Each structure stands twice: as structure tokens, then as C-alpha cells.
Amino acid sequence: MTYRVGQRVRVAARPHEGHHRTPGYVKGKTGRIERVHAAFTNPETRAYGEDGLPEQRLYSVGFARGDHLVYVDIFEHWLKEAK
Amino acid sequence: MSHDHDHAPITNGDEPAAAARAHALEELLVEKGVLRREDVREGIDWLVSRTPADGARLVARAWVDPEFKQRLLEDARAAALELGLDPGPSPVLVAVENTAHVHHMVVCTLCSCYPRALLGPPPDWYKSFPYRTRAVSDPRGVLTEFGVELDDDVELHVLDSTADRDPAPAGWQRGADRGRAGRARHPRLDDRRRSARAQASALIFSRARVFAGCR
Incomplete structure (x- = not known):
């Protein structure tokens, strides 16, 4: 599914062996979709010489962390809608 | 592997290990025809010109x-x-x-x-x-x-x-x-x-x- 700006999402807490671009400090955390970027090939497979298909949409997700907000770019297959 | 002889520590000289690895990788990519030495030089020249x-x-x-x-x-x-x-x-x-x-x-x-x-x-x-x-x-x-x-x-x-x-x-x-x-x-x-x-x-x-x- 495609998320829209303002939606609450939770980042999957799953471990992942090898190259991936979801920082550990947001795994399992809930944030808010702030920007919807385009879809891009998946670096998790592209890093190993594959074609990276299917493309994954990329989002800027905002997380509240203490006295500040952190925006992290996260691919769609790491996100679930937060209840 | 046995290691019973004496010698000075094996080092990369003054070259940091990461640089040595990058050079080895470059050698391999050139050897395999993936890139040319000029490409590497031009890429670096472009980068440092910014x-x-x-x-x-x-x-x-x-x-x-x-x-x-x-x-x-x-x-x-x-x-x-x-x-x-x-x-x-x-x-x-x-x-x-x-x-x-x-x-x-x-x-x-x-x-x-x-x-x-x-x-x-x-x-x-x-x-x-x-x-x-x-x-x-x-x-x-x-x-x-x-x-x-x-x-x-x-x-x-x-x-x-x-x-x-x-x-x-x-x-x-x-x-x-x-x-x-x-x-x-x-x-x-x-x-x-x-x-x-x-x-x-x-x-x-x-x-x-x-x-x-x-x-």
C-alpha cells in the first residue's frame, strides 16, 4: 500500500543480515509520514548485484526522540500502518 | 599455518589499511574491465573540484x-x-x-x-x-x-x-x-x-x- 503524509507507521523490528538502510535506532518505533518520495530499486538486493526489483517507495518518516524530531528515509517494505 | 620465524611486523607502510583495500579493489576492477584508471582519476578530480x-x-x-x-x-x-x-x-x-x-x-x-x-x-x-x-x-x-x-x-x-x-x-x-x-x-x-x-x-x-x- 502507499502511505500518505500524516499517517502513523511502525518500522519493522526484524533483524536483517547484510546491506540495508533502516537504522537500528528506529526499528520497532512509530513515526509519522512526512514526505512521500518516489519509488526506487531496493538497495538490499541491488548491493549484491541483483536488479533491486520490485521498486520500493521511499518515505521520509518523522520520529519524536526526546527534545527533538528525527526524519529518516525509510523504504515501504519496512513499514506497517500503526494502529 | 606455522609461524615460527621472526620478522618485523607486516604493515602497509604509511598507507592506511582502508587505502590499501581501495587500491586493491581498483586494481581488480581495472583488471576485469569494469572501469578504467582515467575514470577513477576523473571522478576524484571532479569530487575535489567541488x-x-x-x-x-x-x-x-x-x-x-x-x-x-x-x-x-x-x-x-x-x-x-x-x-x-x-x-x-x-x-x-x-x-x-x-x-x-x-x-x-x-x-x-x-x-x-x-x-x-x-x-x-x-x-x-x-x-x-x-x-x-x-x-x-x-x-x-x-x-x-x-x-x-x-x-x-x-x-x-x-x-x-x-x-x-x-x-x-x-x-x-x-x-x-x-x-x-x-x-x-x-x-x-x-x-x-x-x-x-x-x-x-x-x-x-x-x-x-x-x-x-x-x-
């Missing part, structure tokens, strides 16, 4: 041209191209504005993604582990060490630009907007070079100066 001047031009234009500023905030890539600047291969270039109410910091916690085309190579501290970890855990403390004291009512937004994006999403024309002179390139190299540099980029500006990282 300075923050282009980023500063973008921001200065935004100061004097409110409509351009709006376009810069909506699509920094297109705004850079409009001024004839090479925004680099990253398909997503974001400009954010510091105001009296919101202050931004940029970090790449997973490596050191940086808008090199517009700002040149990042300063060493930007790539350091302490900056990359503390920018998301204690950004106000980091700013204080840089001499930036924010009032308590100023929101602090940290942008972790780590996504490692493919440089050619659907609908984005490869090569069409490159600022560098076109020349014959090894197509596979072209892909690889783009991938290597196609990581997230973010540019911060305020009324006073152009920012990258936390200054």
Missing part, C-alpha cells in the same frame, strides 16, 4: 527571489538545474529552511551521504562516529559544542539521510540533466559511479548562511 560555492549560490538566490525560494523548497534538484548547477546524481535533494522556530541538522547515521556536488567533500567530523551517533541522540549537545545555543522553544529537526537510493527512478531521465560535459563512459561504470554517489542529500539554509551538517 566547493560549497554552488550551494551558497542557491541560497543567495533564494534570499533575493521569493519565487525561486519556493521552488527550491519544493524541488531542490530542479532549482539547482535552473541555475545551471550540477545537483549530483542523487534523485532526491531536499532543501530545508532554518527559521526563528525550527532549526535543522543533517546527518547520515549509516555512512556519510552528503550533497557533494553542491558542497564539496564533507568535513571529517561529518563522517566521524561520534557525530553520526550523537546527532540523533543528543543533537542539542552537539550544537552547543559547535557554538550554537538554541532557545528552548526552537524545534530541532534532525534529518538522517541514509536511504541509498537508486539514482534512476522511473520517469527520471538518465544523463539528461548532468551538468558535466558528456563523454563516452563505460556504461556499467556509469551505473556504479551513480550508485556510489547517489545517496541522500540534504541542504539546509537560513537567512544567514548555507548549512550542511550542523553549523
